Amino acid sequence: MRKKVLAVVLGAAMVASMSSMVMAADAEETVTPNEEYSFEVVVKSYQSSYWQAAVKGIQDEADAIGVKVNCTGPNSESDIADQVNMLNNAISQNPDGIGLAACDQDSVLDSLTKAKEAGIPVVCFDSGVPNAPEGSVYSTIATDNYGAGAVAAENLYPAVKDKIKEMVDAGTVVQVGEVNQDCTAESTSNRGLGFIDKFIELATADGYTVAVTGNEFFVNNCSDAGDESSANIVIQTAVPSQTTVELCATEASKLLNVENMVAIFGSNQVAAEGILTANQNLSVLGSDPETKILAAGFDAGSTIKAAVKDGTMFGAVTQSPLAMGKNTVDILTKIANGEEVEDLPTQGYWYNVDNMEDDSIAPNLYD
Template identity: 65%
Template sequence: MKKKVLSTLLTAALAASLLAGCGETAAPAADTASSDAGAATEEAAPADTSSDAGSGEAYHFEIIVKSYQSSYWQAAVKGIEAEAEAKGVTVNCTGPNAESDIADQVNMLNSAINNAPDGIGLAACDQSACLDALQAAMDAGIPVVCFDSGCPDAPAGSVVSTVATDNYSAGATAAENLYPALKDKLGNGQVRVGEINQEATSESIINRGLGFIDKFAELAKADGYTVAVIGNEKYVNDTKAETVAEADADIVIEVGVPAQTTVELCATEAAAIMNKADTIGMFGSNQVAAEGILTANENLSVLGDKILAAGFDAGSVIKAAIKDGTLFGAVTQSPLAMGITTIDVLCDAADGKSVSDVPTDGYWYNADNMDADDIAPNLYD
């Protein structure tokens, strides 16, 4: 009898937590611990000191990050929490375990709405999955500020501001820096450039990926080369570049997208492309993808001379790779500043002021400039 009671209780607990999200999911990731000594060694100065010491009201905001998978988000949350403390408002930060746990995030968003906060900050894993919730937020009178990844298809008026890197131009920045380094290898028969995107659903990743492809193709066309784009359908279909058939192209851009947003799956995709004899360049559009490329290189040892690779974001692994030349360079965003700005905008929106989009900057960095004063603060661990 005791066995039955115990089993029933456990089953009920199981069912309850399963209801909180489908798939192989569990309870949402714990709230981030407040930053302490165990944090990144590089502190970034808050980029924006124009905030008032207290905006008059102790607002409460719900913040939902894309996931806790990479240190990028930890930096963003640090910025959020620091600014919240400075402004005298409270925040509750949550996020799914992995950036592919879309259903989890939608549930968190709905919970956040139910908590009736003064505003919501959201970095959407899949913007189309959030549309209904965004409508609900608007109906409830809760302003939503999107950060890092926007929701361009959101119902009109539901998202009052998007604080994000212009992901499309960030991707283009990578292409702008990588292309010149690869120019000498062009023209001697067909070559291949690989792009690894961790998924094809979030606005940030899609735009970075497309930004890179389009800019690279544009630069190539200017030099008289033809380009073909193959691989994952989303990127193949949405690219603006003028493309030719694979057999006829001088440059083949191959896009790999794994089934889940994990490093080992990105590594497998990257390995397949990096193994090909005609590959000369690689681009990973976020920290996970870039680390996947580096992991694949552990065995292949082709990065640095045979293949030049550009990454995205920072983190200790990527930074070390750039320092020793394995990675040609990377584009970093300013997650800290993004977090701070998000809180500022939320406060303004809660105050009733009108707000608009705030694009944050993305910087290209490599071994030469990574210690410079304007770049270094954004390179978190």
């Protein structure tokens, strides 16, 4: 039986910082259901190992705490109408709650209204629904993209720190690159800004001056664009005209050919693969900062994982679908218990050749 919800706290519970491995949002917590609850969860698809990892997190947590969960999802993320039908069918089951990773933010609005009218709480995960009818979505579980970008800088900067000092002491201006597939999507733009701002923070703490050049969005929205004419370090940002690996590779090639480039960041899978594609003709990437440019990527996928494993890419940040699945079940259970809930940012994991096989990392390295 569904319990009446006592209170719902809406709004993002953002965290101040993100470690390279674990954020507080993903700390272990014991959730106990008051009754034998039954939930419906609709994922974006079963096509990729990312969503398979999310479903594993859902099923493992459901088994662990003793609730019932039925997971469905379309064949691919482009099957929007199929997902809406699955969501409507989930509502017709009158569950104690619904977990939803919407393929399209606007397509589910009518369904969310139906869920609200039926008194069924909805928890969104991976992607939010910004225009959801008021009171229909009780919590959104998604990656803190700004923090995830910062994780890349937290791990990349120390690796090139000695090289930067060597170059600056010799009077050389250090170059750092960043490729973003676009500057309009919340995820990639915030990751890009997170990387830039953290790199600036770390470099400034060591006494360097930093300037940001290139794409106007990142120049205008970073913490401090600085003055290129007097900077010790210049972060060059690039965004292609369209979001393809090939065009990201074109932008990456320009950056990798810049003299005194020491590091480069790709803010999502497409951008990271673009950097790797560009390197096929240049062979300038590697793990030794004295002789190579160090690259940090984002997300996983077979191309990125292989590059990290063989040392071509220094490391990458992956999202945590396993944790998103677990947290979805936990929050649905809390709502059913009548507990207060809020939005939950989930962690990004830094992985490299040394830890990518670890039990805490490997399940999140989807293909």
